[in-house]
Amino acid sequence: MTSTILFGSIARHTCKLVPPAVVGAMTLGAGLHASFSYAADDYPNKPVRYLLHVSPGGGTDVLARQMASELEQILGQPFVVENRPGGQTGVQLASIVNAAPDGYTIGSTTATHIAVMNSVFDEYSLDSVDWIAGLVTDPPVMVVHDSVPFDSLEELVEEVKANPGQYTVSGTVDGSTGHIAWAMFAEAAGITEEEVRYVPYDSQGDSVTANVGGHVPIGMAWTGITRDHVEAGNLRVLGVLSEDRVSAYPDAPTFTEAGYDVDPSWQQFRGIIGPKGIPDDVKEKLAGALERVTQTEDYIEYIESSNLNSRFMGPEEFTEFVERQNEIVAEWVERLDLDE
Structure with a gap:
């Protein structure tokens, strides 16, 4: 509408x-x-x-x-x-x-x-x-619904590889910033499309709504749109695609810090x-x-x-x-x- x-x-x-x-x-x-x-x-x-x-x-x-x-x-x-x-x-x-x-x-x-x-x-x-x-x-941030059984990027990778096809990740349209950010991370982590399917939405608001509702457990989003949901306890931030940590989520490591070689200039x-x-x-x-x-x-x-x-x-x-x-x-x- x-x-x-x-x-x-x-x-x-x-x-x-x-x-x-x-x-x-x-x-x-x-x-x-x-x-x-x-x-x-x-x-x-x-x-x-x-x-x-x-x-x-x-x-x-x-x-x-x-x-x-x-x-x-x-x-x-x-x-x-x-x-x-x-x-x-x-x-x-x-x-x-x-x-x-x-x-x-x-x-x-x-x-x-x-x-x-x-x-x-x-x-x-x-x-x-x-x-x-x-x-x-x-900078893109990796968020997960509060119900998922992992608390770090390393645990996310272990979980999705142990349960191929059971997890999805959301973002905006195919080829968007979030999609490419996920693709970069997935390549660095050795995650295949068969293990985790990317679900595109027309807007970031729609994507995060799906994350908050638990319909899509993993999301690639942004700081501003996720902060309120993180503070409310509905979402957790596992990592950020940036050269440095972001002030909103000081405890969330950059992808590089977590051991994943992803270009932070994106x-x-x-x-x-x-x-x-x-x-x-x-x-x-x-x-x-x-x-x-x-x-x-x-x-x-x-x-x-x-x-x-x-x-x-x-x-x-x-x-x-x-x-x-x-x-x-x-x-x-x-x-x-x-x-x-």
């Missing part, structure tokens, strides 16, 4: 998609860029659609709502958060790619987008969108994308506002309370960052036979 959150004065506005005829006219060249550049002087002068690829409740969703509230205060227009889960990010991507490149449609992005561009969609690639800004990084990230071709002045104005958000007291408090790693990247740096991540994804998509 699509969930739309209206901020501030949005109740007095109605967001309208650009008609196809106007989209077609956007190929006319210099005149278009001139009109968009002129509009950048007072951008935005109407509500901005902020499309998410996830269901409500997950880390990306919560961060987006925090960003939307702050952006409204800075830019003076509502940012309308719309959840567009499904189709392994395809529902959201189609809406963004087909929108007018004028800065009035933006969207959430994570490493999952890079994964599905490599493994699922022939029609989408890094060049299909503009990479506007990177916001945070978030991290979840969250950022903002838009339709390809947003004029540079509009894109820079939006990125500048996003950077200002990351410097606000409320945002800093949210990042710290959520145990996220704040890392703002503007359009050029963010584009270079995702290109590097794309190299890792491409390697693992091939190794996991996800491109067939």
